[in-house]
Amino acid sequence: MSKKMKIGLLTGGGDAPGLNAVIYAFTRAALSAFPGCDIIGYRFGYRGLYYNEYMKLDLESTSGILHKGGTILFSSNKDNLFDYTVVENGVKVKRDVSDTAVRNMREEGVDVLVVLGGDGTLTSARDFSNKGVPVIGIPKTIDNDLGATDTTFGFDTAVSIVTENLGRVHTTAESHHRVIIVEIMGRSAGWITLSAGIAGSADVILIPEIPYKVENIVRKIKARDAAGKHFAIIAIGEGAREAGGSAVVGKIVEDSPDPIRFGGVAAKLAHDIEPLVDHEVRAVQLGHIQRGGDASPADRILSVRYGVHAVEMIKRGEFGKMACLRNGRMSEVSLNDVIANNKYVGPDDELVKCAKALGMSFADED
Secondary structure, three states, rough: OOOEEEEEEEEEOOOOOHHHHHHHHHHHHHHHHHHOOOOEEOOOOOHHHHOEEEOOOOOOOOOOOOOOOOOOOOOOOOOOOOOOOEEEOOOOEEEEHHHHHHHHHHOOOOOEEEEEOOOOHHHHHHHHHOOOOOOOEEEEEOOOOEOOOOOOOOHHHHHHHHHHHHHHHHHHHHHHHHHHEEOOOOOOOOOOHHHHHHOOOOEEEEEOOOOOOHHHHHHHHHHHHHHOOEEEEEEEEEEOOOOOOOOEEEEEEEOOOOOOEEEEEHHHHHHHHHHHOOOEEEEEEOHHHHHHOOHHHHHHHHHHHHHHHHHHHHHHHOOEEEEEEEEEEEEEEEEHOOOEEEOOOOOOHHHHHHHHOOOEEOOOOO
């Protein structure tokens, strides 16, 4: 481009450790690749596009953020500009306000929009691409459930945090001969629960993809009692469900594009099994602890790779695509192939087989 390059960047959806590392790496790589370019970061995700609220991203504003969790741009998982809540005549209605965002970008002189987000955020990125906006996506979710990339940043940090907490409840469970059930994020994907369950030496691992049977959990606890192990740790994904049942819904968030929020399955399971075992059963819900705090070294490195590769994609004009990691190498994939291409744990997944080989139960087999 003959004129000075101007790049917009936003972080949408739930936060994840590594977002700031991407911003850090992208800003430095872009300033090196396009000397004199302007980079602006829209605040609160797509809401910033609608209200044209942004901050300047440069060496000074991004200094010292590589290791920090969260996002200096803030985020929102409720602002789908293609189905946005506005107030008309005192009444809340849904409207497609995406043209306002496109107009704001054009008036601001933005040449490229870089979007960091998960499935919902990247769906809007694709839709903006279809409206003629040069868009580049970067995958973000602690759930690691985007099928178009091998790994998403934030996942390693979440697994590390859950693993640490499983270790902490292990000691108190053993001290009091209790069964402790730890509820873990991931929605309908069990990757965090499975990985942390193995690393944290859980006795029972319950994931959304493999429905469990209460009687099999009880059998596992009693088998441990018979072996002289008078306690048990159960790692359960928030979207896990009993065979023949459904996931436990914590609440409905009406103004969210994804209104169903799972939560409470650990408490339900504790209620179900306590009358059937000779133990006090406690439920622990880790909640947002899993996505908070500083990014792990692995996530920092992965985030840097994503940020730098996004700049390479701009140099090559690879728009309408998402940066991805495939077979250990950075690549790119069409945003059309990202949407609704989620990956889930298969019952014959290698990690499932490994866990079972270690004697961990998924409470699925009679």
